[in-house]
Amino acid sequence: MTWRPARRAAPRDEAELAALVAGASAEGLRVRAIGAGHSFTPAAVTDGLHLDLDHLAGVEAVLPQPDGTTHVTVRAGTRLHALNRLLAALGLAMRNLGDIDRQSVAGAISTGTHGTGARLGGLATQVRGVRLVAPDGQVRTATDAAAPGSAERDLFEVARLGLGTVGVLSAVTLEVVPAFCLHAREEPWPLDRVLEGLDDYVDDNDHAEFYWFPGTRRALTLRNNRATPDQVRARDARRAGVAGSLRSAAGRARALLDEELLSNGAFGAVNRLALAAPGLVPRLNAVSARALPARDYVAPSHEVFIHPRRVRFAEMEYAVPRAELRDVLSELDGWLHSSGEPVPFPVEVRFAAPDDVWLSTARGRETAYVAVHQYAAMPHRRYFGAAERIFTAAGGRPHWGKLHTRTAEDLAAHYPLDDVARVRAAADPDGVFRNDYTDAVLDLTPR
DSSP states (O other), X not given: OOOOOSEEEOOSSHHHHHHHHHHHHHTTOOEEEESSSOOSSSTTOOXXXXXXXXXXXXXXXXXXXXXXXXXXXXXXXXBHHHHHHHHHHTTEEOSOOOSOOOSXXXXXHHTTOOOOBTTOOOGGGGEEEEEEEOTTSOXXXXXXXXXXTSHHHHHHHHHHSSTTOSOEEEEEEEEEEEOOEEEEEEEEEEHHHHHHTHHHHHHTSSEEEEEEOTTSSEEEEEEEEEOOHHHHHHHHHHHSHHHHHHXXXXXXXXXXXXXXXXXXXXXXXXXXXXXXXXXXXXXHHHHHHHHSOOEEEEEEHHHHHOXXXXXXXXXXXXXXXXXXXXXXXXXXXXXXXXXXXXXXXXEEEEEEOOBOOTTOTTBTSOEEEEEEEEETTSOOHHHHHHHHHHHHHTTOEEOTTSOOOOOHHHHTTTSOXXXXXXXXXXXXXXXXXXXXXXXXXXXSSOO
16 A cells, blocks of 8 residues: 655654644645554555654553552553553553554554453553644543543544544553463364354453364464463473573473464465465365464463564454354355365454444444455455455444445444544544545545
């Protein structure tokens, strides 16, 4: 994806950001900010002022709350991998994360990034306040402590997940938790075993997900649960002493081998072979489904949540009602068999609790996220088109930052777009923060 903005800028602080926005607005330029460029959609595209917020990074404040929780205010351009390190140094952590940590905080929350966990919401549910720059350069604040129905609370709702359409985020306040370790178990299972016991699989684990290899009945299961004190002590004991350090080093080397050689190096080779010989894909998937070894380990939460991705891909992800997941996968499997479409990437399935965030894909219902991928060098349109028809028929909602073709006309059945339009009109009456993508997905009457 390429575009040519009239101007680019990388403000060093909030004051410079405010001046840049005000100046562009006065000139009649539209304004969009880019984070890590991780989104597959043109959410950050503009023909006006394009803002790079990488300099707006770091922790501003750690704020213990009367109810015993902790709030941390971070600058909007902070990358998630940097935030995880900063929080760990403070003895803190995010309650839940996605499996990629390259995004900026602002970009991740604005597009609805999520992790997995039947009792947990996406990143936007962890936001407690925002600071954002309005079209006139004024810095506004909004928090979830504002009265429901008030102008501030409504602004907060669209600012914490709204594709940057009510202002440029300069800082975000997150509710964090004491640092914790997870006990991770990764095992190949028959897909039917996962689906037949799906509710127990999802509800009995803090963070459950699985990868299904198309053309097979095999899945790689990932079950991550809060480690017990005994598990953490045992882990620490194994690392203690010279022998323990050697074993620990060997364990880290094994993990690196699994992630970089098996998960990324070998997988990259599989996809290159699939590109050269698409007819081999069913056999390649059968091998991949059985090749990854089982793993069982204890590590800090962010180390378990995050999985390095070195193989480039295109992605579509939909949030479907959890009760529809079995039928959705069955229909997708049927289409893949009947079409013969070569798909060497596994289908990723994760879960989330219902929430009340206006533009959350998990709004108001137990959710299963189904992500389909295709190797970047292989065609994806036919596969994604078929998957989208299946997802849409099941009541699915597209991830705001991943490929889809939905528009506001049909998304209005899922979200309070009239309320979103009212808040946007008040915050940005001249449409400074609009672009073609936000018009398509949020505006019922595009200008």
